[in-house]
Each structure stands twice: as structure tokens, then as C-alpha cells.
Amino acid sequence: MAKKRPKQATLDALFSKLVRELADYRCEVCGRSYRHEPGGLHCSHHLSRSHGATRWQLSNASAKCLECHAKMDRNPLLHVDWIRERLGVEKYEALKARGNELMKMTDKDRKELAVELREQLKEAERMNQ
Numbered sequence: 554m555a556k557k558r559p560k561q562a563t564l565d566a567l568f569s570k571l572v573r574e575l576a577d578y579r580c581e582v583c584g585r586s587y588r589h590e591p592g593g594l595h596c597s598h599h600l601s602r603s604h605g606a607t608r609w610q611l612s613n614a615s616a617k618c619l620e621c622h623a624k625m626d627r628n629p630l631l632h633v634d635w636i637r638e639r640l641g642v643e644k645y646e647a648l649k650a651r652g653n654e655l656m657k658m659t660d661k662d663r664k665e666l667a668v669e670l671r672e673q674l675k676e677a678e679r680m681n682q
Contacts, residue, residue: 564663567670568609569596574677576616582635583621595622599636604652609666612640612648 573596578588587594597617600607607613617625625632637645658666 564609564666564670565602567667567674568614571670571674571677572596572611572614573616574674574681575611577681579616580618580621581615581639582617582625585618587618593618595619597622597625599632600648600652605658606654606656607648607652609670610648610651612644613652615639 573587573594576594577586578594579586580594594616595618596614598608599613599615602608604613625635640648
């Protein structure tokens with residue numbers, strides 16, 4: 554029997570954990586550590602998750618605490634300025650352009666992405682030990 558394709562929620566969970574692990578469970582805006590309270594740290598997408606071409610792209614996400622996440626959501630221009638500073642203008646513009654591309658993932662694409670995210674997560678966890 555063939556393996557089922559990873560569900561979108563599974564990919565989202567892997568991606569979210571990877572983003573938080575890569576940030577070493579620190580808010581990338583204020584620097585507060587959430588190592589011992591991981592539920593307080595969010596995976597925040599810069600472009601909406603509805604943009605399939607950038608949904609699981611690391612340059613499109615950062616780890617933010619609830620307060621910083623809410624602050625950025627309430628102040629979109631501040632958020633854009635923060636992203637531009639973080640990525641650089643050229644990479645930010647490339648991310649925006651990629652976000653406007655249509656993308657349809659095949660079952661094979663989803664399986665490959667799940668494997669890649671798991672490998673990156675293992676490496677990030679190893680680095681943070």
C-alpha cells in the first residue's frame with residue numbers, strides 16, 4: 554500500500570517547529586527566550602500562508618512572541634520595514650514576486666517537502682543542543 558501524502562497541517566506543523574527551532578526559541582523581534590515555554594512563540598508568516606509558492610519558504614517566516622506578533626499585525630508598515638531590514642530589499646522584493654506565483658503541489662512534492670523539513674529540523678535540533 555502506498556504511503557499517504559503528508560497533509561497540509563502536517564507540513565505546517567513541521568515548518569512551524571523548524572522556524573522556532575532555527576530561532577533557538579527566541580522571539581526574533583524582542584529577543585525574549587521561550588525555550589521553556591514554547592507555546593508562547595509563534596511561527597509568523599510575512600506573506601499570507603495562502604501564497605502557496607512561499608508558504609513553506611524559510612525567508613517568509615520568523616519566530617515571534619505573541620506580543621511582537623500582535624504588534625506587527627496591527628502595524629503592517631512597521632512589519633514590512635522589519636522584514637526589509639531582516640532580508641534586505643532585494644530578497645524582500647524577490648519574496649513578494651514569488652508569493653504572487655501560482656503553485657500547485659503534487660503528492661510527490663509534498664512527500665519531498667516533508668522529508669526536507671524533517672531533515673532540517675533534526676539538524677537545527679542538533680545544533681541547539
